[in-house]
Amino acid sequence: MKIEININNLVRENVKGLSPYSSARDEYVSDGSQMVFLDANENPFENGVNRYPDPQQRSLKAVLASQKGVDVSQILLGNGSDEVLDLLFRAFCEPREDNIISLPPTYGMYKVLSNINNIENREVLLTEDFQPNVAEILKAMDQRSKLLFVCSPNNPTGNGISSAYIHELLTKFNGLVVIDEAYIDFSKDASWIGELSQYPNLVVTQTLSKAYGLAGIRLGICYASSEIIAVLNKIKPPYNVNELTQQRALERLQNTEKVQEEVTNILKERSVLEAVLADMNFVDRIYPTDANFILAKVDDATKRYNQLLEAGIVIRNRTTQPLCSNTLRFTVGTAAENKKLIEKLKELDNQ
Numbered sequence: 001m002k003i004e005i006n007i008n009n010l011v012r013e014n015v016k017g018l019s020p021y022s023s024a025r026d027e028y029v030s031d032g033s034q035m036v037f038l039d040a041n042e043n044p045f046e047n048g049v050n051r052y053p054d055p056q057q058r059s060l061k062a063v064l065a066s067q068k069g070v071d072v073s074q075i076l077l078g079n080g081s082d083e084v085l086d087l088l089f090r091a092f093c094e095p096r097e098d099n100i101i102s103l104p105p106t107y108g109m110y111k112v113l114s115n116i117n118n119i120e121n122r123e124v125l126l127t128e129d130f131q132p133n134v135a136e137i138l139k140a141m142d143q144r145s146k147l148l149f150v151c152s153p154n155n156p157t158g159n160g161i162s163s164a165y166i167h168e169l170l171t172k173f174n175g176l177v178v179i180d181e182a183y184i185d186f187s188k189d190a191s192w193i194g195e196l197s198q199y200p201n202l203v204v205t206q207t208l209s210k211a212y213g214l215a216g217i218r219l220g221i222c223y224a225s226s227e228i229i230a231v232l233n234k235i236k237p238p239y240n241v242n243e244l245t246q247q248r249a250l251e252r253l254q255n256t257e258k259v260q261e262e263v264t265n266i267l268k269e270r271s272v273l274e275a276v277l278a279d280m281n282f283v284d285r286i287y288p289t290d291a292n293f294i295l296a297k298v299d300d301a302t303k304r305y306n307q308l309l310e311a312g313i314v315i316r317n318r319t320t321q322p323l324c325s326n327t328l329r330f331t332v333g334t335a336a337e338n339k340k341l342i343e344k345l346k347e348l349d350n351q
């Protein structure tokens with residue numbers, strides 16, 4: 001049974017009536033010649049950033065569209081993917097009435113954003129092997145379920161979510177299925193962007209914060225049908241992606257060889273670290289990972305976390321997360337950083 005999705009029926013009532021904010025820079029049509037800009041009350045003396053940024057980020061979207069094989073109208077950019085996720089809540093979820101479904105253990109922002117937006121967060125635990133429990137998700141779903149968050153590869157567990165489950169969810173979930181692909185560039189799995197034409201309720205989010213090495217500039221990306229993107233454009237702040245971010249992102253996207261080189265290096269270091277961790281007496285198991293981090297189950301996570309911290313090495317203690325008792329999450333660093341970590345781990349192993 002395939003659910004018929006009418007995107008307009010999912011949109012919040014007040015958002016249906018909105019039209020996008022039209023900023024000064026949206027209201028003229030450039031004829032390509034030198035123009036005199038006296039429309040936005042800017043300081044006219046050039047310093048590189050005295051003008052407002054392009055509210056539609058045209059150059060950036062053009063590059064992304066050609067690299068990902070989608071239309072420019074299928075892309076929305078935000079101040080990190082955290083802003084993109086927040087826009088999804090604000091466009092589709094009516095406070096106190098609608099609900100979302102998230103699948104812990106997973107990325108913490110889905111819960112934070114549901115609390116901020118006053119939306120019920122229905123949590124359906126992943127199975128023991130960190131895959132979605134489809135039957136339970138469908139039981140938790142009702143007519144007011146607007147968003148389902150599937151993080152793949154998942155944070156903090158590191159594994160990819162099996163595509164058969166995602167296909168099933170896309171066919172049976174009666175709201176939008178948001179696939180958070182923050183770590184997709186480290187994964188052997190293909191992005192779900194390629195499936196956008198098959199599923200009207202599919203939304204894919206990516207970010208330049210992880211593999212692209214640009215966490216500091218805050219650039220998140222949403223890929224979906226042009227119908228969904230048009231809804232998000234109605235509520236996005238006009239200048240949400242600043243000029244410096246647009247410039248730095250463009251430079252990096254035009255140098256994907258460098259990005260690929262770094263990803264390859266990180267993956268190599270990841271296997272080194274995996275091998276060392278697997279050998280430690282205090283490590284019970286390491287979980288399969290498709291991301292730039294490793295989740296490991298240890299004898300006493302809080303004790304080991306504190307020992308590493310004392311040595312000046314900061315990792316993430318995930319012991320309070322469901323299904324993650326006594327786990328630690330290690331981000332893969334440079335070879336030099338990993339060497340320091342490995343030396344300390346070996347020292348601890350004898351204590």
Ligand SMILES: *Cc1c(COP(=O)(O)O)cnc(C)c1O
Pocket residue numbers: 079080081082083107151155180182206207208209210215218219220
């Ligand atoms: C790190 C992370 C993000 C963060 O994205 P920003 O673009 O930096 O806001 C999003 N989703 C997941 C699962 C992450 O781990």
